[in-house]
Amino acid sequence: MPTLRELTEYHQPTTLDEALKLLRRTSVKTVPLAGGTSLVPEAAHDVQAVVDLNALGLSYLQTSEDFAEHLVIGATTKLQAIVDDAAARTYANGVLVTAILDAASRNTREAASLAGSIVAAPGNSPLFTVLLALDAHLTVRTARSTRQDEIALPYWAPQPRALILRVTLPAWPDNLHAAYEKVARTPADQPIVCVAARARVADQQLHDIRLALGGVAEKPIVITQPAGAVDDLAQLAVSAITPPDDYFATADYRRAMVGVLTKRVLNAMTQSG
Ligand SMILES: Cc1cc2nc3c(=O)[nH]c(=O)nc-3n(C[C@H](O)[C@H](O)[C@H](O)COP(=O)(O)OP(=O)(O)OC[C@H]3O[C@@H](n4cnc5c(N)ncnc54)[C@H](O)[C@@H]3O)c2cc1C
Incomplete structure (x- = not known):
């Protein structure tokens, strides 16, 4: 009989503090779970617990119609929700959505999140490439701090106990x-x-x-x-x-x-x- 520790724990916290408290644990190897399209097939065998991020209220898109303000996309926003958003479709001459359509099939887009796609991006990822060109910034919070850091994508690297909260793309003037x-x-x-x-x-x-x-x-x-x-x-x-x-x-x-x-x-x- 496996012990409880050998089974994977599943948590679905509703607050960020709760999620980070779970990720802070060092005695149980705990990782964030978004859409699961990469994590479930590829997770390391030593993962003992997953923290489902989907009840944290991080699925949203915010912008103004003329892109005079930033385009802000919550971490757990599904790739298909970005494709379905009228404003996101026209942002940056449509290249953001073109890259998403190139990166994943409809089935995968319905499950995969924006942040998960950044973390799991391979070297030829159209989405990661376009986000770099568009000067995306990630807002990240580590489990050990209450501070939120904004990091330009080229300077970001995945960290075991940190969560991406949102992705911010700059205002988009006509020129x-x-x-x-x-x-x-x-x-x-x-x-x-x-x-x-x-x-x-x-x-x-x-x-x-x-x-x-x-x-x-x-x-x-x-x-x-x-x-x-x-x-x-x-x-x-x-x-x-x-x-x-x-x-x-x-x-x-x-x-x-x-x-x-x-x-x-x-x-x-x-x-x-
Ligand atoms: C059938 C199929 C085909 C695919 N084909 C392709 C392909 O052709 N090209 C391609 O690029 N990808 C492909 N993928 C991979 C998939 O598109 C990406 O891996 C996916 O976008 C990951 O997103 P997710 O939300 O499912 O992340 P998950 O699988 O839930 O997580 C991925 C990683 O990100 C971490 N994570 C998730 N959210 C956060 C967060 N907010 N903060 C910090 N860490 C986080 C997880 O801990 C995990 O390490 C395919 C997947 C499937 C199932």
Whole structure:
């Protein structure tokens, strides 16, 4: 007969303090559970307890219709709820929702949460890549503190006893543009390489550029530049990466595609400005 400790405990707290108190325990290996689409098949065998986050009131989207204010998305918001939200669909020229549609099938989107998708994101995640380009910030609270920290996505790393509470995307003025492109074995497949970018466009010149590259490292990476010409930025992107060589593609192919896709996204933004 297994002892109680050997069985996985399931908790569904209704307050953040309660959830963090459970996660603080060191005697019982406890992890957060959102949609479970990654955790349930992949959880380490030593997980002894899960803390279901779905009753914490963290499923919401907040913004103004003209995006003069930030777009704030609660951690447990389902990916499909973002796709179904009229404002989120038009935010950042639609690239956020395009990336979500690329990242997961309808069944997975109905269960998977935004924060869970960030934590479990593979290196070629379209969603993580687009969030980097859009300058997403995460609000995080650790189990040991009552403080909430806002962390820019490139500086965030998963921590065992910390919860992502929400994701904040910046206000989106009319002169800001975004674009996303990928290459994959088939249109429905996960990307081999994907590129997302955001920039201010004035007189067809790019400023305040954020370029994010997926499928080139363990996690997508971001490059920022105050200004630049399309060809120079594409060259910079190619020289910034040391991509893997694996059964999906060679490193040379990934490098070549980063150059091609970077030019595509930057040209698309230049023309829309
Ligand atoms: C059939 C299927 C196909 C899939 N295909 C793809 C695919 O092609 N590409 C792809 O990228 N993914 C794919 N996934 C994975 C899935 O989309 C992601 O893993 C999912 O988005 C994770 O979200 P979740 O809410 O289910 O997280 P969970 O599985 O609940 O949790 C994932 C991780 O995040 C942690 N976590 C969850 N919420 C928080 C929080 N608020 N704060 C801190 N930590 C938290 C958990 O402890 C766990 O470590 C697939 C999944 C399935 C079931």
